Amino acid sequence: MSGLFPHREHTDPWFRIGRLEVTTTMFVVLAVTAAIIPWVITGAGWTALTYYNPASLARAEVWRLFSWPFAEGLSNTLWSVINLFMLWYFGTSLESQIGRKPMAGLLIAIWASLTASYSVAALLFGTGASLVGIGMVQFLLLLVWIGEYPHARFLFNIPAWVFGAVILGVQLLVMLAYSQWASLVAVLLSLGFVAIAARRAGLLREQSWIPGQPRTPRRPKKQRVPRAQAKAAERRVSDQERMDALLDQINEKGLHSLTPAQRKELKALSDRRRQG
Template sequence: MSRRFRAAPGGRGPTDPWFRLGSLDVNTTMLVVLLSVAAFVVFAVEPVTKPIMWSLVLDPEAVLRGQLWRVVTWPVAYPSISFWSVLTLFFFWYFGNDLEVNDLGRSRMLRFLIGVTLVLGLLNVALAALLPITGLLFGLDEVQIIVLLAWIAEHPHRRFMFNVPAWMFGVVIVGIQVLSLLGYRMWFELLNLLLGIVLCSLVARSVGLLTAYSWVPSATRRTSRRQGRGRQSGRATSSGPTVVVGPWGPPPSKHQARMDALLDKIHESGTESLSDAERRELLELRDRLRGN
């Protein structure tokens, strides 16, 4: 029994878990799920007179009074539990784990979730400070929606029930949310949702997602343009001889060539054509070529 629940360190690869609890691989997504389950237990046993969970909820007024930890702790704060809380946790695990294993790896998934948490939390506080209305944030509902939309953006043509493509499912989900908030005249929540999706798309792009959408701003792209302008101005002011760069430059490295081959395979047959080993190899090659 003790061996079954013994903790062990995970591997160093991008798709390896952080650690293992017996046979359970604990990657970033599973770690958030376990923290949420622990929050369920705390909610069930905490004293009614001094509830712990309420001290973790993002209350903009409390944050403005100096309780800054609430900007980070609100996704695992559960002042109440319902069937929807469990269902949200399941969907977060299902889509988050797939996004982590096949697209991001554990480190980028961690950065993505931290970025989404901070963006949504700070946005809530900023809107509460600027508008005469306010709202609380707690639980994984908002984070789960962002994770789901990020997964759909990466796999828009994957099929759901009744052969519905993922992009259509995403449109329906966002549409229902918007119509519901409009119907109840919940303007604060509506503004929070729409601005949150826009800002979190920048977070997703910063960790390597949404690369197929050129209209989403990228810090890497802006840096490369700035460097390009610097090189052009340098050539304009140079008085030395002109050097013509021909096709005799160094050939691509074996890592780049292998990554190009895997990307060609995805382009021809889709992500599903890669084996688990090839997906792990693709993530490792991407990390190596980016210098991470």
């Protein structure tokens, strides 16, 4: 089980709510959770208002392009909670590696890839499946995590890449069995777009066959030291070197070996050192 939980570095949040650090992943989880409130009030009415089907564009219902990740509510309570947990867990793991801004870009890319792919598939086949809830976003994010940590261990010590291959294969086989060609094409297109986006975000570096140049982390800017501070530091180093030379002379030849000028210099160096 320990292989399922790779070491995480601290990720700077966008802001805090009390002691809760709101990172990019946490913000999305909170937004989806907040969308449960109107679902509880209106029931299926909320889902009917917010889900996305490419045919809805013909009715100028443009808001559905953006609202579908929040459409599910608790229509399937167990899977809704599992999806949120997996989104939080695997999203936080990836965000700790690439940072909050690239993570925001990756999540937006997943949303855009799914929306565009399902729309294109509907145009190709004359019909299309609907997008409802955060489940597909979580599914693609999980596959990105598996691509990043293919040898991590899941339950029963199963390698992550085996688990990913099985769940993706089952989903594709179900689509084939029921001749869901539009959904099949949409998922395959989404996988390609998301893989490129993940690589550009700084993930999947070992998968060199994926197009896209990995993002290189920015080098931290060197802080400019004020000129006065730099000169003071140089003077302290110079003073220390000169004092060491005089003390070495005293150790070797005694205090009487110092000339009056050297004694005066040693006193001045000592005074400057005490003053900092």
